[in-house]
Amino acid sequence: MSANSPIRSVISPGRYAQGPGAISRLGEYLAPIGRTPLVVADDAVWGFVGHDVTTSLKAAGLPVTREAFRGVPSAREIDRLVEVIRATKADVAVAVGGGSTIDAVKASGFLAGIRWVTVPTVASTDAPTSALAVVYTEDGAFEEYRFFPRNPDLVLVDSQIIANAPAAFLAAGVGDALATWLEARATAASSSLTMAGGLPTLTGTALARLSWDILWDNALPALDAVRDRLVTPALEKVIEANTLLSGLGFESGGLAAAHAIHNGLTAAPQTHGLAHGQKVNIGSLTQLVLEGAPTSDIRDFVEFTTRVGLPTTLTEVGLTVEDTEELELVAAAATVPGETIHAMPFDVRPADVVSALTSIERFSRRVREEAGLPAPEPYVAAH
Numbered sequence: 001m002s003a004n005s006p007i008r009s010v011i012s013p014g015r016y017a018q019g020p021g022a023i024s025r026l027g028e029y030l031a032p033i034g035r036t037p038l039v040v041a042d043d044a045v046w047g048f049v050g051h052d053v054t055t056s057l058k059a060a061g062l063p064v065t066r067e068a069f070r071g072v073p074s075a076r077e078i079d080r081l082v083e084v085i086r087a088t089k090a091d092v093a094v095a096v097g098g099g100s101t102i103d104a105v106k107a108s109g110f111l112a113g114i115r116w117v118t119v120p121t122v123a124s125t126d127a128p129t130s131a132l133a134v135v136y137t138e139d140g141a142f143e144e145y146r147f148f149p150r151n152p153d154l155v156l157v158d159s160q161i162i163a164n165a166p167a168a169f170l171a172a173g174v175g176d177a178l179a180t181w182l183e184a185r186a187t188a189a190s191s192s193l194t195m196a197g198g199l200p201t202l203t204g205t206a207l208a209r210l211s212w213d214i215l216w217d218n219a220l221p222a223l224d225a226v227r228d229r230l231v232t233p234a235l236e237k238v239i240e241a242n243t244l245l246s247g248l249g250f251e252s253g254g255l256a257a258a259h260a261i262h263n264g265l266t267a268a269p270q271t272h273g274l275a276h277g278q279k280v281n282i283g284s285l286t287q288l289v290l291e292g293a294p295t296s297d298i299r300d301f302v303e304f305t306t307r308v309g310l311p312t313t314l315t316e317v318g319l320t321v322e323d324t325e326e327l328e329l330v331a332a333a334a335t336v337p338g339e340t341i342h343a344m345p346f347d348v349r350p351a352d353v354v355s356a357l358t359s360i361e362r363f364s365r366r367v368r369e370e371a372g373l374p375a376p377e378p379y380v381a382a383h
């Protein structure tokens with residue numbers, strides 16, 4: 001074996017804390033990490049957590065400095081936050097909000113050479129736990145993954161805050177987390193490298209599988225709980241699956257076709273405005289088709305994720321089967337060299353992606369009709 005042979009690796013955040021009212025413990029957990037935190041949150045998020053964050057930090061003897069996040073985790077926004085970190089002499093960056101805020105803060109904390117922690121206020125992605133950020137262009141197209149030498153020092157999730165957020169966020173997180181097992185399974189089968197920079201560990205792959213099982217059992221009751229703003233055991237399980245299990249599972253288990261197709265979809269402006277997990281669900285379904293998965297598995301996946309409220313047709317992500325040009329653009333972007341689609345245990349060509357993507361429209365419509373589920377509503381991007 002040469003010195004450069006890939007080795008097995010698993011990486012994780014320093015501490016993960018979850019529960020109702022957890023936000024009141026933020027200062028206590030933060031104090032050993034840094035003495036001059038910079039909290040980054042957009043105005044809407046700060047409106048509902050600002051008071052609790054301030055109270056908690058003050059109780060721990062920490063100063064409270066908040067900077068507004070401006071919407072897109074672009075290279076420009078990241079560089080702006082680096083300047084704010086330097087100007088405020090912060091020693092820890094605290095992301096409070098959704099996946100975009102979190103990715104921008106991780107990237108800026110790394111560039112500024114300080115530590116970073118995440119406080120997700122929605123369970124819509126697995127961004128909070130990972131050591132990477134997804135950077136987008138100013139108009140919201142996928143630009144690049146940025147990798148950091150370590151994960152957040154702390155991930156703190158207040159379950160009541162998640163319960164108070166719209167159910168659509170939790171549903172999107174379920175979409176992101178279901179993909180984790182499909183992609184980890186493919187990565188393990190092909191012995192490809194994971195985002196953690198090594199071969200998949202048994203740990204990463206097993207956590208991805210656990211996330212899948214937890215979600216099939218608990219996603220629907222958890223969504224109902226959120227509709228009533230209730231923290232229930234089912235919701236606690238789904239928050240952990242969406243945030244921690246999926247985060248560890250994708251990072252140390254590996255990404256494959258589903259996320260590459262998500263990244264490809266961002267090349268079509270029609271899909272902008274959809275949540276990450278919504279587009280990932282189209283990616284998962286397309287991956288199952290590419291794999292030649294048993295028809296009953298694909299049918300179950302369509303039925304279940306439709307019930308969760310996730311898109312299972314092109315129509316629901318703003319595309320149609322006639323949009324050949326866009327579908328070719330999506331497939332080209334999904335299969336560029338270096339994309340995780342090449343972790344599949346077989347070669348995937350752009351034409352395969354176009355066929356698979358196109359095929360889900362009729363398949364899914366039929367499954368939904370047979371299951372008595374509503375026909376897809378067309379999605380129209382806001383701008």
Ligand SMILES: [Zn+2]
Pocket residue numbers: 125126176259276280
């Ligand atoms: Zn994801």
